[in-house]
Amino acid sequence: xxxxLKIEWLKIKYYRTFWVLSALFTLSLYGVNEIVYTVQHNxxxxxxxxQMIIGTPPxxxxxxxxxxxxxxxxxxxxxxxxxxxxMTNEFSYxxxxxxxxxxxxxxxxxxxxxxxxxxxxxxxxxxxxxVALFFGIYENNAGFSVENIQYIGMFFIQTLSYTSVALVIxxxxxxxxxxxxxxxxxAEVLDQLLSLAGNYYFNNAGRYFPLESNDNLxxxxxxxxxxxxxVEPANVxxxxxxxxxxxxxxxxxxxxxxxxxxx
Amino acid sequence: MVLFAAVIISFLLHCFGLSFHKIIFYVNVLSIQNLSKxxxxxxxxxxxxxxxxxGSVFGILGPNGxxxxxxxxxxxxxxxxxxGQVFFNGQIPTYEMRKHIGTLLETPNFYHYLSAERNLAIAxxxxxxxxxxxxxxxQQVNLYERKKSSFSTYSLGxxxxxxxxxxxxxxxxxxxxxxxxxxxxxxxIAEIRDLIRRLAATGRTIIMASxxxxxxxxxCTHVAILKNGNLLTAGAVDDVLQTEDIAEVGAIDMQALAxxxxxxxxxxxxxxxxxxxxxxxxxxxxxLEAINQYCFNHGIVLNHLQLKKKSLETKFLELTN
Numbered sequence: 240x241x242x243x244l245k246i247e248w249l250k251i252k253y254y255r256t257f258w259v260l261s262a263l264f265t266l267s268l269y270g271v272n273e274i275v276y277t278v279q280h281n282x283x284x285x286x287x288x289x290q291m292i293i294g295t296p297p298x299x300x301x302x303x304x305x306x307x308x309x310x311x312x313x314x315x316x317x318x319x320x321x322x323x324x325x326m327t328n329e330f331s332y333x334x335x336x337x338x339x340x341x342x343x344x345x346x347x348x349x350x351x352x353x354x355x356x357x358x359x360x361x362x363x364x365x366x367x368x369x370v371a372l373f374f375g376i377y378e379n380n381a382g383f384s385v386e387n388i389q390y391i392g393m394f395f396i397q398t399l400s401y402t403s404v405a406l407v408i409x410x411x412x413x414x415x416x417x418x419x420x421x422x423x424x425x426a427e428v429l430d431q432l433l434s435l436a437g438n439y440y441f442n443n444a445g446r447y448f449p450l451e452s453n454d455n456l457x458x459x460x461x462x463x464x465x466x467x468x469x470v471e472p473a474n475v476x477x478x479x480x481x482x483x484x485x486x487x488x489x490x491x492x493x494x495x496x497x498x499x500x501x502x
Numbered sequence: 503m504v505l506f507a508a509v510i511i512s513f514l515l516h517c518f519g520l521s522f523h524k525i526i527f528y529v530n531v532l533s534i535q536n537l538s539k540x541x542x543x544x545x546x547x548x549x550x551x552x553x554x555x556x557g558s559v560f561g562i563l564g565p566n567g568x569x570x571x572x573x574x575x576x577x578x579x580x581x582x583x584x585x586g587q588v589f590f591n592g593q594i595p596t597y598e599m600r601k602h603i604g605t606l607l608e609t610p611n612f613y614h615y616l617s618a619e620r621n622l623a624i625a626x627x628x629x630x631x632x633x634x635x636x637x638x639x640x641q642q643v644n645l646y647e648r649k650k651s652s653f654s655t656y657s658l659g660x661x662x663x664x665x666x667x668x669x670x671x672x673x674x675x676x677x678x679x680x681x682x683x684x685x686x687x688x689x690x691i692a693e694i695r696d697l698i699r700r701l702a703a704t705g706r707t708i709i710m711a712s713x714x715x716x717x718x719x720x721x722c723t724h725v726a727i728l729k730n731g732n733l734l735t736a737g738a739v740d741d742v743l744q745t746e747d748i749a750e751v752g753a754i755d756m757q758a759l760a761x762x763x764x765x766x767x768x769x770x771x772x773x774x775x776x777x778x779x780x781x782x783x784x785x786x787x788x789x790l791e792a793i794n795q796y797c798f799n800h801g802i803v804l805n806h807l808q809l810k811k812k813s814l815e816t817k818f819l820e821l822t823n
Contacts (some may be wrong), residue, residue, distance in 0.1 A: 339578070
């Protein structure tokens with residue numbers, strides 16, 4: 240596997256688009272949290288009463304792990320976009336053919352891309368961890384706590400789901416334009432729409448739809464007590480099981496497609 | 503003593519109609535067996551079978567769309583055959599075997615944003631060959647000076663050269679070239695042909711698909727001809743593309759000439775045109791002097807006598823039409 244990863248590294252190492260996008264993504268992860276932080280900070284300063292409604296200050300330990308994970312999850316689509324670019328590049332340059340001609344097996348080719356999905360999700364989660372740590376310490380450096388840190392793990396699983404969906408779409412559609420279009424429409428609209436329909440017709444089953452089950456891993460952090468009374472909270476264990484099943488399906492589809500199709 | 507024994511054994515085997523050479527050394531590098539490939543209703547290959555002997559320069563010849571690239575794509579596991587089987591050295595192909603085959607298939611496929619050098623570093627890493635070969639192969643195709651430029655700045659000919667350089671990485675014993683001189687200028691074409699001849703001289707097996715007859719005639723030892731996915735013929739170039747000599751004769755009285763020539767029986771066939779008569783001979787056997795003498799002896803004075811070599815092109819058109 241190290242040999243295969245080294246090959247991927249040689250492809251990425253001097254790919255400027257990848258590094259520029261990654262830098263912007265990192266900046267945006269900080270930026271989106273900074274926006275929310277500023278807004279709530281101003282609200283608390285100007286209207287101390289809001290504190291009463293919202294509850295614990297969201298950027299203090301241990302709440303910060305949950306808050307930052309949730310806010311960051313609005314940028315979840317981005318690592319998937321990077322995967323689509325990397326994968327469709329191979330198809331448009333026909334280097335997927337050349338790699339196999341030169342001596343990779345079809346299976347190795349797709350396995351290393353799956354590994355890339357995991358690695359990109361890991362790095363994203365690491366960045367979110369650092370951002371949360373930064374805000375936590377900035378807000379109140381005395382009370383460091385790892386309680387709630389599981390939300391960083393949830394963020395990893397969410398990102399992995401998005402990168403995997405992206406890999407499936409890139410593998411099936413091959414062309415970057417259509418793959419990006421389908422990915423965004425699916426991730427932002429279609430999955431939600433299907434999930435709404437599922438919720439309506441099948442007794443909340445919609446939350447177990449591919450990306451929806453994933454999105455529910457990190458619930459909205461504020462108004463906890465009020466919210467729980469309105470909607471029955473999703474069962475995290477079931478959600479995790481569902482997500483795992485979907486991940487397995489995504490990887491199986493990619494593997495099958497790469498191993499049997501004419502390239 | 504050992505040599506003596508080998509000669510004796512070889513002789514004995516020969517007596518039984520077997521060749522020592524064939525039993526011990528004769529290996530088919532590539533064996534294609536009953537290969538078919540359908541793209542929906544279109545049949546790109548129909549039951550194609552042939553063998554590529556070790557050390558040959560094997561040309562796969564055919565017009566555009568005859569299935570050459572499809573055939574090589576299946577050999578390299580880029581395409582899946584509908585039916586049939588491919589063997590490398592008598593074994594079912596694996597990806598490990600492909601690491602020892604240098605290939606240029608259809609178009610040069612490289613990462614546009616990387617330089618020549620870095621693209622070759624990826625190929626070398628996949629093949630498990632060291633980077634020390636990169637400069638050597640770039641020099642072989644005259645790209646060494648431009649090795650730092652990104653692939654997207656290359657001209658078509660330079661891209662083609664880079665693809666050939668990539669195929670040469672790690673000195674593979676078998677080389678597969680699909681239209682190797684595509685997009686090259688005349689000097690480039692001559693250089694690549696020269697390179698292929700030099701490679702062949704070192705005993706490497708070279709499989710080359712081409713629609714350029716000239717190319718095949720100049721460098722190949724064996725040839726397979728494809729048309730519409732059918733294998734028309736395969737074998738040694740001299741057997742397959744056997745050419746013939748044509749003697750053209752003419753006289754004022756064409757009828758008398760034809761009558762006289764009918765009694766002369768050294769040629770294999772005769773075609774009567776309006777102004778000339780064409781006599782066909784097996785290659786190298788046409789004797790103009792004898793024809794002239796014969797006609798003169800029978801009272802006919804020729805006003806036209808010319809030897810024409812039948813071109814490979816005519817032969818190819820004949821085979822594929």
